[in-house]
Amino acid sequence: MNTLIDPQDRATLVAASGRLDFEASAAFQKELEAAIAAAAARKAAVIVDCAGIDYVSSAGLRVFLVAARAAKGASVAFAVHSLTTAVKEVFDVSGFGRIIDVLPDHASAMTKVGAGA
Amino acid sequence: MSVARTEVPAQVAELATLQGFLGAWWAASGLPEGAIFAFELALEELFINAVTHGAATRFSLSLELAGEASVRMTLTDDSPPFDPLSLATPDLDSPLEERNIGGLGLHLIRTMMDEVVYCREENLNRLMVAKTLVPSTEQ
Numbered sequence A: 001m002n003t004l005i006d007p008q009d010r011a012t013l014v015a016a017s018g019r020l021d022f023e024a025s026a027a028f029q030k031e032l033e034a035a036i037a038a039a040a041a042r043k044a045a046v047i048v049d050c051a052g053i054d055y056v057s058s059a060g061l062r063v064f065l066v067a068a069r070a071a072k073g074a075s076v077a078f079a080v081h082s083l084t085t086a087v088k089e090v091f092d093v094s095g096f097g098r099i100i101d102v103l104p105d106h107a108s109a110m111t112k113v114g115a116g117a
Numbered sequence B: 001m002s003v004a005r006t007e008v009p010a011q012v013a014e015l016a017t018l019q020g021f022l023g024a025w026w027a028a029s030g031l032p033e034g035a036i037f038a039f040e041l042a043l044e045e046l047f048i049n050a051v052t053h054g055a056a057t058r059f060s061l062s063l064e065l066a067g068e069a070s071v072r073m074t075l076t077d078d079s080p081p082f083d084p085l086s087l088a089t090p091d092l093d094s095p096l097e098e099r100n101i102g103g104l105g106l107h108l109i110r111t112m113m114d115e116v117v118y119c120r121e122e123n124l125n126r127l128m129v130a131k132t133l134v135p136s137t138e139q
Helices: A022-041 A058-073 A085-094 A106-112 B012-028 B037-052 B104-112
Strands: A002-007 A011-020 A045-056 A078-081 A101-103 B003-009 B058-066 B070-077 B115-121 B124-132
Touching (some): A002 A022, A011 A058, A022 A045, A022 A058, A045 A058, A058 B037, A078 A106, A085 B104, B012 B058, B037 B058, B037 B070
Antiparallel strands (some): A002 A011, B058 B070, B070 B124
């Protein structure tokens, strides 16, 4: 897994790529939690670009769940976007679209978290 | 290459070994790349379950091509008898605060595979998953 974190004015952009499996999940969770804490301090949102994640298991899903909870607890708007086919299937089968804001692209995610143009 | 089998110590670090074995067999069998996901997922979920929840010391993976595009994967571990299919389907409608990951891996496997069969055999838990790959409509 590779993660790029870009704290912009109104939203921190997280771009993740690689395999979000059991072994990668702990490190990714730490990075997301740190990004959410930093965003909370400056009242920004957090948006995760999933275009590069080509694999996710339940261990990876757990990271999104924990992150979404942390964001909600810290009053940070949180959204994910650009899911690959495999990741979208896992989100759909798990009903994660009902608990996490899943958007088709960057622009719609920015609008959703109130950081749009 | 239609049948292949490997066995590893039941340790988390061996997940990469197993995924590599599956990937190499998949490619050598000429199966569509985009269709491997369900098998990679089932392999990870069941291996990690056996390693972290069970008391397994050995874990085996066997792959078989049945017909042109039907794949059968059998996984065994030597932990005490446990039928993962006995787990209830997780509640997929509960709110964010009450969501739990437990049981979700099995739910994914059951949804994405055509067939999932558990049996206890000679002190081993044996789980077989099978799926017929649909050509040109990779999901």
